[in-house]
Amino acid sequence: xxxxxxxxxxxxxxxxxxxxxxxxxxxxxxxxxxxxxxxxxxxxxxxxxxxxxxxxxxxxxxxxxxxxxxxxxxxxxxxxxxxxxxxxxxxxxxxxxxxxxxxxxxxxxxxxxxxxxxxxxxxxxxxxxxxxxxxxxxxxxxxxxx
Amino acid sequence: xxxxxxxxxxxxxxxxxxxxxxxxxxxxxxxxxxxxxxxxxxxxxxxxxxxxxxxxxxxxxxxxxxxxxxxxxxxxxxxxxxxxxxxxxxxxxxxxxxxxxxxxxxxxxxxx
Numbered sequence: 001x002x003x004x005x006x007x008x009x010x011x012x013x014x015x016x017x018x019x020x021x022x023x024x025x026x027x028x029x030x031x032x033x034x035x036x037x038x039x040x041x042x043x044x045x046x047x048x049x050x051x052x053x054x055x056x057x058x059x060x061x062x063x064x065x066x067x068x069x070x071x072x073x074x075x076x077x078x079x080x081x082x083x084x085x086x087x088x089x090x091x092x093x094x095x096x097x098x099x100x101x102x103x104x105x106x107x108x109x110x111x112x113x114x115x116x117x118x119x120x121x122x123x124x125x126x127x128x129x130x131x132x133x134x135x136x137x138x139x140x141x142x143x144x145x146x
Numbered sequence: 147x148x149x150x151x152x153x154x155x156x157x158x159x160x161x162x163x164x165x166x167x168x169x170x171x172x173x174x175x176x177x178x179x180x181x182x183x184x185x186x187x188x189x190x191x192x193x194x195x196x197x198x199x200x201x202x203x204x205x206x207x208x209x210x211x212x213x214x215x216x217x218x219x220x221x222x223x224x225x226x227x228x229x230x231x232x233x234x235x236x237x238x239x240x241x242x243x244x245x246x247x248x249x250x251x252x253x254x255x256x257x258x
Contacts, residue, residue: 055234058167058199062201062202062203114243118206121201
């Protein structure tokens with residue numbers, strides 16, 4: 001896996017905060033999200049920012065489990081968290097799936113989608129984070145919080 | 147997630163505690179709402195004061211059941227949603243689908 005992470009401006013100075021692999025099981029997501037939130041709490045990241053990051057990671061991991069791995073717990077999702085000296089945080093979630101084209105997603109705020117039970121995950125990530133990149137073949141997402 | 151259900155004046159008051167997110171939390175709430183509908187209970191107050199975070203799975207569940215229950219003449223009303231829950235519902239454009247109240251009492255009374 002390449003070490004370089006798209007976005008931000010201090011790739012060479014990133015410090016690793018966490019590197020977890022989890023089986024592609026929806027029940028495994030909460031523990032990873034909570035450990036990230038706990039790690040950020042120890043760094044005195046404000047609660048609002050922690051909640052926004054936690055929700056974005058929750059959505060990215062859910063997409064990786066459901067769409068990237070087809071809910072197959074024999075497959076694994078990797079989640080890395082790094083920080084830059086200026087306090088910026090980047091989270092990278094990678095799955096072994098074929099990837100997808102994020103540009104083709106429909107707008108969940110359109111009236112015909114308001115009562116839909118799905119289709120809000122990537123939209124939420126883009127709203128909550130400051131920079132979002134889909135890497136490789138679309139099976140890796142890098143999310144920056146400034 | 148802890149889910150506590152009590153009945154007040156023909157209204158089901160569902161008190162949630164914990165993040166409402168994909169996995170056991172959303173599965174448990176789905177089961178609770180299916181049971182309520184199965185029993186003919188379509189007047190529901192959902193207290194979200196102790197739900198710091200709702201993910202897209204939780205939002206999908208809430209709006210899906212809101213539509214189903216409204217089709218049967220009922221409603222799901224929200225009481226005391228946490229600040230971040232409100233922000234999240236607003237971000238995805240579904241906040242205005244729900245009636246929101248400051249406490250359980252006013253939400254229950256609004257069904258009268």
